[in-house]
Amino acid sequence: MxxxxxxxxxxxxxxxxxxxxxxxxxxxxEAEARDLTQExxxxxxxxxxxxxxxxxxxxxLFTTLYRAFVDSRxxxxxxxxxxxxxxxxxxxxxxxxxxxxxxxxxxxxALKQVPDVYRAPLTLFYLExxxxxxxxxxxxxxxxxxxxxxxxxxxxxxxxxEDKPRKIVPLETLKSQVVS
Amino acid sequence: xxxxxxxxxxxVYRPGGADARDPQFQEALKQAGNDPALRGWFEEQRIFDTxxxxxxxxxxxxxxxxxxxxxxxxxxxxxxWRDRRVRAAAIAAAxxxxxxxxxxxxxxxxxxxxxxxxxxxxxxxxxQAHLGFESSDVQRIKLWLARHNASPDFTLPQALQETRxxxxxxxxxxxxxxxxxxxxxxxxxxxxxxxxxxxxAGLPPQGTPDFEKCGGWKxxxxxxxxxxYVLTGMKYQTFVTKFRKSGRWTMSG
Numbered sequence: 001m002x003x004x005x006x007x008x009x010x011x012x013x014x015x016x017x018x019x020x021x022x023x024x025x026x027x028x029x030e031a032e033a034r035d036l037t038q039e040x041x042x043x044x045x046x047x048x049x050x051x052x053x054x055x056x057x058x059x060x061l062f063t064t065l066y067r068a069f070v071d072s073r074x075x076x077x078x079x080x081x082x083x084x085x086x087x088x089x090x091x092x093x094x095x096x097x098x099x100x101x102x103x104x105x106x107x108x109x110a111l112k113q114v115p116d117v118y119r120a121p122l123t124l125f126y127l128e129x130x131x132x133x134x135x136x137x138x139x140x141x142x143x144x145x146x147x148x149x150x151x152x153x154x155x156x157x158x159x160x161x162e163d164k165p166r167k168i169v170p171l172e173t174l175k176s177q178v179v180s
Numbered sequence: 181x182x183x184x185x186x187x188x189x190x191x192v193y194r195p196g197g198a199d200a201r202d203p204q205f206q207e208a209l210k211q212a213g214n215d216p217a218l219r220g221w222f223e224e225q226r227i228f229d230t231x232x233x234x235x236x237x238x239x240x241x242x243x244x245x246x247x248x249x250x251x252x253x254x255x256x257x258x259x260x261w262r263d264r265r266v267r268a269a270a271i272a273a274a275x276x277x278x279x280x281x282x283x284x285x286x287x288x289x290x291x292x293x294x295x296x297x298x299x300x301x302x303x304x305x306x307x308q309a310h311l312g313f314e315s316s317d318v319q320r321i322k323l324w325l326a327r328h329n330a331s332p333d334f335t336l337p338q339a340l341q342e343t344r345x346x347x348x349x350x351x352x353x354x355x356x357x358x359x360x361x362x363x364x365x366x367x368x369x370x371x372x373x374x375x376x377x378x379x380x381a382g383l384p385p386q387g388t389p390d391f392e393k394c395g396g397w398k399x400x401x402x403x404x405x406x407x408x409y410v411l412t413g414m415k416y417q418t419f420v421t422k423f424r425k426s427g428r429w430t431m432s433g
Contacts, residue, residue, distance in 0.1 A: 012249050020241040034245055035313070035320055039327070041249045042312050071327055107235045126233040128194055151191045158228065 001057070003048035012041060015061055018129050022062060025123040026069045028112050036072075040065040059130060063138045066120065073116075110160035118153030125150045183218045186211035190222050194229070248314055291354065293380035293408075294392070297401060299353040300373050301394050301412055304360055311362055312349035321348050321361070330359045334374040334407065343370060373410040383408060 003011075019040055023033035040061050051060055114122060124135045136143040181189075186208035192199075199205045212218045313324040322332035330350040336343075343363040351358045351373065363370040384390040389402035399412040 009250060012246060016246050016249055017241045018237075020245060021236060021239045024239060025236065030242060031317070031320060034242060034248070035315070035324065037241075037245060038249055038313060039324070068327065072323065107232055108239070111236070123236065125192070125194065126229070126236045128233060128237070132192075147192050151188075154191065154229075157232075161228075 001048050001051045001054050003045065008041075008045065011044065011057065011061075015058055016041070018127055019061055019065055021127060022123055023065055023069070025108075025111055026066070026116070026120060032072070036065050036068050039068045043068075059134045059138055062124070062130070063140075066138055106161060110157055113160055114153050114156050118149050118156060121146050121149045122153035122157065125154075181207050181211050183211055183215045186215075187218055187221065190218075190225070193222075193226075194233075251311075251314055291380055293378070293382040293384075293401075294394075296354050296375075296378075296380055297392075297399065297410055298394055300351055300358060300360075300410060301371075301397055301399065303351045303353055304349075304371050304373070304412070310349070311347035314347035316345050318345060321345060324348065325350065325359045328357070330357045331374070331376045332359070333376065334359065334361070334372075334409075335405075336361075336372075337402075337404075337409070340365075340370070340372065340411075370411060370413040373412075375408040375410070377406055378403075378408040 001007075016037060020033055020037045023036035024030065027033045027036060043064050044061060051057060111119060111123070120139055121135055124130055124138065130138065132143050132146055136146045139146065141149075189204060189208040190212060193205055193208070212222045312328070313321065315321055315324070325332040325348060328350050336345075340363060343365045346362045346364050346369075348359060348361050351360050356375065359374050361372045361374070363372060384401045384403055386403050389400045391398070391400050393399070394412070397412045399410055401408065401410045403409075
């Protein structure tokens with residue numbers, strides 16, 4: 001697809017917020033979420049010509065962001081001497097009146113405790129930007145796996161939410177209960 | 181569809197109605213309508229999911245994020261003679277003429293440092309997106325470079341400690357992926373390339389920077405700790421006063 005400056009700006013306007021939310025839920029830090037979001041758009045600037053079907057653009061951006069996240073996790077494992085994880089996880093700024101009925105801080109903290117493998121599909125599920133087929137393409141797993149991971153992830157999430165603030169159950173215990 | 185199957189499906193039914201048109205979900209919803217226990221469970225799920233989705237969708241992006249993203253696409257406008265393609269065509273034409281006139285054979289790429297440096301500088305000012313990544317945080321820049329298969333190992337020389345890192349990109353020249361750091365020095369704008377284990381003829385001697393004019397830009401290059409640095413983007417006066425005459429230039433990088 002052609003990507004002149006005006007088109008690029010329109011694409012950024014349309015997608016930067018949901019992309020950032022996805023990035024934040026994956027990374028848990030504003031700085032890294034910003035990097036991931038910027039990275040997705042920078043790659044769009046370089047590779048727009050490879051996108052034949054404009055209707056796939058949103059999924060392409062989410063896929064690119066997710067791959068950048070996975071790559072960064074691999075890189076951090078290989079290069080533990082570079083102190084990029086020194087920043088504590090942060091709580092995001094929530095828009096007024098968002099999600100009244102559950103505590104924002106608890107909800108997002110609980111989501112962060114859900115393992116990556118469940119958190120990514122679960123976040124895409126709650127962001128409601130994609131069909132299940134698209135989520136499967138973004139995460140590069142079969143649609144059935146997406147469904148089961150969402151189901152398990154949500155069970156973990158609910159348990160974490162219900163246990164807070166009274167008692168925090170060790171994650172390993174939760175995983176063994178839900179995954180088995 | 182029985183209630184057990186319906187429950188399994190409704191566990192992944194999205195609260196915003198995105199799945200309402202799917203026939204399988206419609207059937208599961210119908211089953212929930214007929215089974216009070218399933219309906220109660222489903223209602224309770226929906227309350228949680230709706231609240232959680234609103235919470236997640238209500239996460240605010242940083243106020244300046246959009247501007248940062250748009251800034252990475254800023255382009256640098258140059259006169260025609262600085263257009264790579266125009267110059268490449270002109271150079272190719274000149275080589276052809278010389279080769280024909282002198283009966284020369286043109287024998288492929290050179291691996292001399294001056295040509296490599298010229299290629300770096302040409303790539304860096306080619307009018308395409310100026311920065312691949314915008315940040316003033318060195319650690320984040322190193323992480324970005326590593327993600328893009330460029331070496332993140334560099335140290336800013338002492339003479340550049342007062343500058344502010346604006347961002348970076350990766351420049352490809354002679355088959356190498358070379359990190360380029362963009363530095364702001366007041367209103368001026370410097371580019372620093374860091375080349376690891378450069379094996380070129382004509383490298384600057386160890387411990388002594390060389391100062392050359394290259395493609396319309398003043399440059400200085402030096403070697404330190406197995407790396408070759410190329411700095412460019414300075415006006416002549418800045419270059420002379422800051423790096424040659426002031427004596428502030430030190431090879432700590």
